[in-house]
Amino acid sequence: MLTIFAAYLAAHLAAYVVWGRRLAPLRGEKGIFLYHFGSSVITGLAAVAAAFINPAQFGLAGCVLVLSAHGIYSLSFLELWSLAQGGYSLSIIAGIAQAEAAGSEPDFSGLAAIGLAKQTDRVAALERLGLVARTEGRMSLTTRGSVIASVLQALHRWVEPGETSQR
Numbered sequence: 541m542l543t544i545f546a547a548y549l550a551a552h553l554a555a556y557v558v559w560g561r562r563l564a565p566l567r568g569e570k571g572i573f574l575y576h577f578g579s580s581v582i583t584g585l586a587a588v589a590a591a592f593i594n595p596a597q598f599g600l601a602g603c604v605l606v607l608s609a610h611g612i613y614s615l616s617f618l619e620l621w622s623l624a625q626g627g628y629s630l631s632i633i634a635g636i637a638q639a640e641a642a643g644s645e646p647d648f649s650g651l652a653a654i655g656l657a658k659q660t661d662r663v664a665a666l667e668r669l670g671l672v673a674r675t676e677g678r679m680s681l682t683t684r685g686s687v688i689a690s691v692l693q694a695l696h697r698w699v700e701p702g703e704t705s706q707r
Contacts, residue, residue, distance in 0.1 A: 541590050541598050545583065545606045549613050552579050556617075572621055576614040583610045628655060 556566065556575065565571040587606040590598045623630075631654050632646075639646040663679065666672045671685035681689060 541594070541602065542605070545609070548583065549610065572618065576618065580610050580614060583607065628658060
């Protein structure tokens with residue numbers, strides 16, 4: 541049974557590498573997240589079914605193992621995908637390398653524009669999700685944003701109880 545789940549994860553990765561990365565919806569953060577979220581739902585349902593079909597051999601431990609393996613796979617994939625998308629640090633390195641090859645100074649104003657564009661995109665995404673709102677030129681948390689911020693702060697205090705400083 542575990543071999544089937546390992547083969548599924550390998551096929552999921554291969555499908556993205558061979559086919560999915562060429563699709564416009566799977567080039568963005570939301571599409572990649574949904575690709576992995578859908579896969580985790582399918583994996584979860586299949587793991588529960590396997591536990592019911594063969595509880596002596598698979599059971600709860602098998603479910604936990606499969607879902608944990610999928611979680612590790614998805615988080616690793618998302619982290620590597622994010623890095624490969626030309627993060628800000630990679631843009632800085634590429635800009636410096638191009639300037640060195642041309643024998644000139646790096647254009648840091650262009651890099652500042654990249655940072656501003658990234659910030660604008662992130663704020664727009666938070667607005668679309670209804671987590672923040674613009675009011676009279678100021679950004680503020682919505683009710684939903686406040687709830688999520690409170691949950692995240694509680695998780696942070698739970699994970700790092702000795703740390704008292706605000707981030």
